[in-house]
Amino acid sequence: MEPLCKVADVIMSPLFNFVKQQLKYFINAADNMRDLESNTRRLIAKEKDAQVVIEATERKGKTPSHQLLGWLDEVEATKADVDAMVEKYKERFLCLNCFSPNCWSNYSLSKTAAEKLVEVRRLLEEGEKLSPTQAALTPAQSLAREEPMLPSSPNPNLEEALRCIKEDQEVGMIGIWGMGGAGKTHLLKQINNFLKGDSAFEPVILVTASQSCTTETIQMQIVTNLNLQQSNDATEQRNIIFKFLKNKSFVLLLDDLWARLDLQDVGIPFPLGVVGECTRKVVLTTRLETVCGDMEVRRTIKMECLNYDDALKLFLDKVGTETINSHPRIPSLAEDVVKELEGLPLALITIGRSMYPKKDPKQWEYAINLLKKSRLHEVEKHSPEDLQNSTFYRLKFSYDNLKSDTLRECFLSCSMWPEDFLIKKEEDLIKCWMGLGLIEVFDHIADAYNTGHELIGDLIGACLLEDHEGVFPSVRMHDVLRDMALWIVHDQGKNKNKWMVFEHEAPRDQEIWHKAERITLIESKIEALPPIATAPSSSKLTTLMLSGNRKLRELGDNFGALVALTYLDLSLCGFVHFPKEICGLVQLQYLNLAHNRMPSLPEELGSLVNLKFLILRDTGIHAIPQGVIAKLKSLQVLDLYHSWGTIDKYLTDLASQLLEELECLNNLKGLGICIEDTSQLNRLVELPNVSVRWLFISTLENSTSFSLSTSFLGDKQIQINLAEIRFINCNVTQVVLEGNHQHPTCHLRALETFKIEGLHCLEEIIWKGVVPEELFQALRELYVSGCDNLKSISWVLHLPCLTSLMAQDCSSMRELIADTVEKEEEKEITSTPTFRCLREIYLEYLPEMVSICHSAFAFPALCCIYVHYCPKLKKLPFRPGNIPSKLLVASYSKGWWEGLEWEDSSVKTSIQLFDKEEREVSESKRLIFCVLP
Template sequence: MEYSPLFEPFIELFIKGICHPIKQQIGYCIRPRAHITALTSAMDELRCTRDSINETIEAAERKRQICTEEAKQWLMMVQTAEGDVNSLDHHGCSWNCWSTYRLSKRVAKKRKKVMKLQNKVPSSIVAPSNDPVKEMPIAPMVVGQEPYMQKALSYLGDDTAGIIGIYGMAGVGKTTLLKRINNMIGRTMFDHVIFVVVSRTPDLMKLQQHIAKEVGLILEDDESEMSRGTAIFNFLKRRKFLLTLDDLWGLLDLVKVGIPQPQKFSSSEHKQKVIFTTRSLEVCGKMQASKIMKLECLKWEEAWSLFKLNVGEDTLSNSRIRSLAEVVARECDGLPLALITVGLAMSTKKMPAEWQHAVTLLKSSRLAEISGTEDHDLFSLLRISYDSLRDDRMRECFLSCSLWSEDNNDILKDNTIKAWLGSGLIDEFDDINETYSMGHSIIENLKAACLLEPGYAADRYVRMHHIIRDMALWIASDHGMNKNKWLVQANTRQARVDEWNKSERVSLMNTQIEVPPDACDCPNLMFLMLRENKHLKRIPTGLFPSMPFLKYLDLSGTSIRELPAEVGMLVNLQHLNISFTNITSLPSELGQLVKLKYLELESTWKLVEIPRGVISSLVMLRVLNLFDSYFADWNCPSEEEGVAFEEIECLTRLTAIGITVKDIPSLQRLSNFPNVSVHSLSIRELHGLTSLRLSPTILSRNKTRSLWNLILRGSDWLEELVMGNGVMSSPDWSLPHLESLWLGDLPKLEKIIWSGVMPHACLPSQPSDIDNCWLSVHQERFMDSATSIPPRTTCTELHRDGTSNWS
């Protein structure tokens, strides 16, 4: 049958518009599995395409490239399509034709979407990163850094600050702060933000390669150090950049690296900055940092907050544990790393007894023994600062600071230096001022390394952080292997003899001990410090014979009234300190200590007798200190049993003396001691004397130049004190090192006269005490002008004001 061409369009329209749709709809009912198979196949193909694109992106990210927005959108649509496909319930077909029809229709619709995504694969998948800031990972819990963040950001915005140094002790949060700074800097400030970890032994070429990668600069492997530096320099010199250097241990030559030297004055259009972290203030100086910021330990509220975050409120819900946890947190002394380490270690401890044990260990400077802290290796991290000290002498001086009681946190600098000197850790100079200058230099170096901190009066005291002390004792005890090698205890009531047997150094300060062990076997003991034990009244006779190699003995600040005769058996003793005790006399056996170099008897207010021959027998003595002692009679006739100036004069090795005198001839005789400096002088009980002139005729120039401490008291008739001899032609006569001046119990003293000498040349830098004196101060006028002193002043304190004048 033939159809007329006239009907062909109608037939084609009928087939396409009616038959095919009907066939398709009927197919949904009778061929559901074919639709499902087609969708599954299309989805598998799309997954393969997606996985291939993800591999391309991962490879690009390892090369510091980023995913394009087009690719991100396509991947999100694939993820949505996959979710829709997975949500279809097509595990079987129902006998219900309507249900089968609906399922097949939905499957076909999803297949079209999948195929559309397959046909629209993004043309651009990855692109180079144009973000100058690569965000650094940081701990989720950061406490107490906001003030430092604000200060650092203000420095970065300051055109006068080119190089910025951040220093502080290990574990205080310097790296975390630097990462936070890195993460907060926006691209509007800098074209490039470069984060580099330097480490103790930096490899210059590796640093250059790292910096080049950070800025997208390609360097050849065979390029020289100079060629690399030149390439980096020319790339950065006209760009705004921030170079962050973490963990700097010494001078890093930025010129050799290729970093354009940041200028102190730079415009915002040409902003170039370097900011670095270090443990040493000295490094900040070497790097010529124009702004320096010290990162301190956390305050208590911040420290407790950080500790709680790491322990967890579940553990702290027990009230007994919570109170013990506060003690544990305080022992961490605000050091974030210690708070985190100990907090995490204690987070699983649910019994109060476990917390009590931790308190005991921390109080005994045994942090490393707390279960769970070994994985964090806290002391090994802190030890790097110790290892980086200049030499073994400085390291030994640092370790010896741990022998001072933790409860006596502020340590007088002079006491520290005396201990170093008595232990043979610093050199002996003929001039005591040079010796102490070396000691103060070591202290400042330890402070610069953040191993010591300023005390409450920074010019006179230092302190050691609790965790740093624990680390020092850990090092001294062979990394904890010999626990009692250095034994340091406080607040104990009894000295345990069994703990002393293997000890080389023992320090028991501020304890409740009344009597030390009567007998103990201490063959290795070289250092014994029992100072400031107010309850200690007696030294048993059996103690000293058990310590044949003892070199250092400190009994100062105790309540002992006598030394046993057995002290003469300490034949290797080099340092003996019995200052501030109630001792009334020295035993004659003290003269047997032929190796003794330092004898400290300061403020022995009850000392009335020193047997003849004892002082002269100490042939190795270099320092004798009887400053502010009751003993002041140095003119004993030869036929009487008592010490005289002749015994001091025969000590050929003596370099420094502190002494108490009570007559003018004794003062004059001091000036005749050759090569002996007077570092402390107490003048008392000048009976009948109404005027005292301290001048070159009484105290020679070489004696006054070394004087640190001067006391004048107990002279009932003294009306005036004259400083100088009235001759302006003797300007070298002064008291340049005077640290303290005390005038007391001088009821008739009315005036101090500076005669031919500038007042500021004879006054200490610190406030001085004046007790029980009706006083006016005068200055005799010469052609050279000098500091004016207000006349007729009733004084209770002598002090310097902000203009370096005294009133």
């Protein structure tokens, strides 16, 4: 019996001690929190002592030791954790019911407080051991004291911020904004360290706003910082702060602001700027550009990610030289990791720290593989208790703060494109959002596109997408943000098969094809899909994106088993016939087959009665069975815009047939169509409830003059919605663009692309009663090709939004802008940049071209001039002082560049020449501009 008792003691004693300890957490919650707060205050006092020494020594040209910086880093993180715990504890109340959620929350907080208390005491002990003289061991390399983000580089953001604070008298509010983890807080603390002790500003106040900040919490931080009298009444506290600051020159540094804060309610004296003898400045940081507007910021500083060299320095600093030098392969592997993180300081720091103990190259290879699979969170390996410090959790605040679930879904959908993909705003993204049901198409499709641009603007303003200027307006998703989006989609990594993005080959695992909800294989160079198992009842796949696979010509066996598909994108593939397997997917709502070469549509297409979007642009279709289109009663958008020539004997009949069937489609909001004569055009205008978005006009054999006004300019539906118009192979000698006397304010406000091709008889474009900037308010792209009798297009001078200008195969064109126009307007031109938005000029096969325009013109946004076979063009329109900073000149005409004449030799040396030997160019010369800066 006695041995059994001993065994029982051995078992029960640890269990008893464990239970006893857990009960202490219940009972001592208040004591634990008080002890934690008390020791944290001691730690903060120690931190302030260290900072005083640091600030004094930095002004003497010294920099703190890494040991002291590391201690300060830990203190900063610990303070944030304790503040969050205290805030949570105050929100709860003590209770006697052990099964109350609040009671269990107190237990959890008490336990965490006890554990955090051990950490605080450790930091206090380490702080006592740190000698203050360690703050000045080496000459300063930078102004940074916390994260050595730019250890050997000048910091232009810091310089700009200090200039605005010290020199710009009119600017009172300065905004630093950028994506989470880009270094905004670090920059603000650099400003704080630099200004501390500056006699021009006393005091300098650094406070943290955060998402849940209130007037009262900001006031409390200020009075603590300034050691002012505290009051429980916000109005009285405001008066105390105001009275103290009203006659002082001060700088308020406000970190991590998420919404407008009324600083006058806080007690900050207004107006800001220089007021009499006082200088009042406020510098705020935020992730949201809209906050800068709400706070009436007058100078903004956009925080971009680090360049590769600085990113590598920061990452290596966090990993440590011991690990980096532990194996010959690790330095090159570290470079691969840095490339995956794309310069985001937050990710570089957290991943760098996580790689500190990894001295085996296989561990690094494993981490790189996870990063390539968008599994950054698995590299960090945060414990459940420490998840709030992980990169994804900290970045997710921006996602959570978006104003609607729709906007959050729009953001997540951007992760369906591959890494580093430039997603075209209209052609790719907005169409996708429409097809997924995230944007509703109501009366006018132009309104839907405007909604899409608004959503894109919101995501750019929240630093969740990067805007990319170019011929095709695009956006890009930072790799780390894309990884975070997939992490969110996959239920924080728990459901990895929900959305699948493949970059090289199609998955052969049948479970993926039936359990995944979305699969993407964009530009993956696949030639075929694997056979799909016939298990239609279990298929969950609703979205399949296969665009850009030029060698894909068949969909494979049993493709029709994917019966749940509602969204199918097969654009830019290699189909030479319409894939009939699609016709069995009766749930399909979005079908995109643009840029394939298909002569006809099958009759079975009429079975897709749920189809809302049918995109058949640039397919060369010239045969559609009678009645097929009319059966698609749900159609909202039908795009049959055809720009690769026509087959005349089919086109007239097909256009007439389509016009009849379109009358049966009551829900049609957006139409792309080809028409051949004015009678068809007039009939198109008369169709009720049809909004023409993309219009292709061909032949017009019976007309020598075409007027944009009398044909359709007065029609409201077309005015509002028309975005692209193309004239091709028309035998007209003049195109008349005239004002409408009955509707003098009418204009093509949505028109962005205007193409004139193969109008060999065209001699002039005449403007009557209207000027280009009124008619073409939004025109971005102008293409003139095959117009042999056209001498110039001087009216382009008046297109305010023109981005891309192409002139090609015009055998009589001598100049883009005639010399007479230049002389008349030279005075105005010299004082005002003419082409404010123009990014590219494309000139090809213009044998008589001698001049682009006068050198007095300015091209501030111009990135590229492409010239091919323009033998008489001997001068470029530039002179010292008006050379675009990003200009690249490209030519494939041998000797052309060497034969150019220059009024000033310095102009030639200032222009970069595109070298075809150094850079691979797409087979389509037009695409050269997509890869420019």
